[in-house]
Amino acid sequence: MSTQDLPAPTSTPPASTRLEPGQLLFEAPRRGKPPRHLADLTLAERKDAVTKSGLPGFRAAQLSKHYFGRLVDDPAEWTDVPAAQRETLYAALFPRLMTSVREITCDSGTTRKTLWRMHDGALVESVLMRYPDRVTMCVSSQAGCGMNCPFCATGQAGLTRNLSTAEIVEQVVAGARELARGEVPGGPGRVANVVFMGMGEPLANYNAVIGAVRRLTDPVPDGLGLSQRHITVSTVGLVPAIEKLTAEQLNVTLAVSLHAPDDDLRDELVPVNTRWRVGEVLGAAWDYAHTTKRRVSIEYALIRDINDQVWRADLLGKRLRGKLAHVNLIPLNPTPGSKWTASRPEDEDAFVRTLEAYGVPVTVRDTRGREIDGACGQLAAVEA
Template sequence: MTSLPLVFEEPRGRAKPPRHLADLTPDERRAAAVELGMPAFRADQLSRHYFTRLTDDPALMTDLPAHQREEIVATLLPRLMTPVRTLEADRGTTRKTLWRLGDGALVESVLMRYPDRVTLCVSSQAGCGMACPFCATGQAGLQRNLSTAEIVEQVVAAARSLARDEVPGGPARVSNVVFMGMGEPLANYRAVLGAVRRLTDPAPGGYGMSARGVTVSTVGLVPRIRQLAEEGIPVTLALSLHAPDDDLRNELVPINTRWSVAEAVDAAAGYHERTGRRVSVEYALIRDVNDQGWRADLLGDVLNRHGRRGWVHVNLIPLNPTPGSRWTASDPRDEREFVRRLEARGIPTTVRDTRGREIDGACGQLAATE
């Protein structure tokens, strides 16, 4: 078996965030309440305030004893992040928020409201260690992993904004969460899996969203893909491939030197076989780099070699501009030809909306700068 690489290791040298209710299972929350000298059911009440009522003001938690309210809130609902600024596009229905974590690290999340759903793109790391040269986050390097609660808090904060009618369109819920913000989610496996469980646990113990509304992306950490397939949580897997041949992918996605295109695609196909969930292959189209017709043909052949139709969908991403990048998006004619060739090989293909590009909130643009 391939040994786990350094990218799986927790970055050292930074203090861990304080323990938060969202870091804990329901049983662990009850034990924590008992440690504070309170009945275990106080933890259930606090969970209801956090996940269902979306309360962030202790004064409104009137079912908690007044003389203990501040203590239990400070202990189990410590402040984890503070908004620095929010940029808006699409008449306020796209919102990118820059957050400062407790140790000063910066991350971003992006809320996108559509007529039929609300999608939140969350960060799982401050920075990213995968070093993909066309991605602003990858160019910044990795600072640290986020905790489970720091990931969940991005969703709960967005849910509060929606519930309080701060986003045009009336009160709503977050229906979809995509782990496509800053970081490589599967390099922070334990915290990401914990966040997925908190988000999909039934209310009031969790946020109560469908696992089918959660997408976890990866550049191809093969052992973790296989591990995720065994968790029994039917999230969508998104494989950021970006090239069908090893020579080019070694340059665009450096982790490919450890796990090849074939290994990554095999692991993704195995995920489909184990879970029944269709895999999304993400492919950023870069002019004169990976958008040639023959590469579309090769991509189709690579994805079809398992002999199974319908297991995969290709999501083409027009390259979004990042500071200092020498690359740009493909010519629209080459983009259309790429789509045509994939569809000719029976591969369902769409071109991703570049929503949020004008506020540097689209795919590959998150850099968390002040």
């Protein structure tokens, strides 16, 4: 594909992606609220819910240990809870949030992508990736996405709705159960890392995502007990939300999906750039790095003849030089029928060398999952 396949970048984006005053591209459509689940609640709120069911409040801690600690999903295994109370508690705090529609695997079964149907029929995806030294889970924060990035399958599908805290957490817990039960090749294991890089824009669903981060990182029985330092939250650059995240003073990694170092091209690739420009987005990211002392990950999908030119690598290097940042280059996972495709190996190599010349740390992401429709939203699009 050549650059002439695209409309010429301009200072004003096409009408299909231009943000009008007051327009919120990332607003979620109003739909039925997901049922309340134990993972939506703090431990104190769980105690309140249990007592309102007419049962002793201490049962909340027991149920939390079963869910987050033992990864149990069958009330028959709650042997420390009287049998007569199990169904009442289960009905009150464990509604079925999602059902597996399809699971496909590659890498000898160590990469597993699951398509979930939520209680209202919305479709989301999660991916479990087992490496020799760790297990990473990529989770969705929304059903669909409202960011409208043209090279992204999820963005082109549009936004269905935000996920609840529990719907996000349950994706991780489901993967943790598979690992604990030895259902993933390599024997029993545990989730070490969680990345909010699945379907959706995490910071457009801010409250639920922060709730999920706290459930994932609070110690058992409050939560799953993961390290905050092993959680990554991505964004296309919602500056007010980045500032809000900075104020949380969490130790999670912020990942900025930049994809272009110049405003003209980024207006085309990431339409929300028409509201918050590259300089504003990176400025908010550097404030986050300064406050948290955490290195920011700059996500950059390399697209052939679109954003992979050496001069753009040079501009990116100048923007990042001396900053607490790391560039994660992503060979584009092309979607069926799309004109967007991955860069040539020689162009990828030249991009890497240019960044390294500025002293910018850079890696090329492992392209796991390409043979199982690895790009976010592909399975959901096929099912829909």
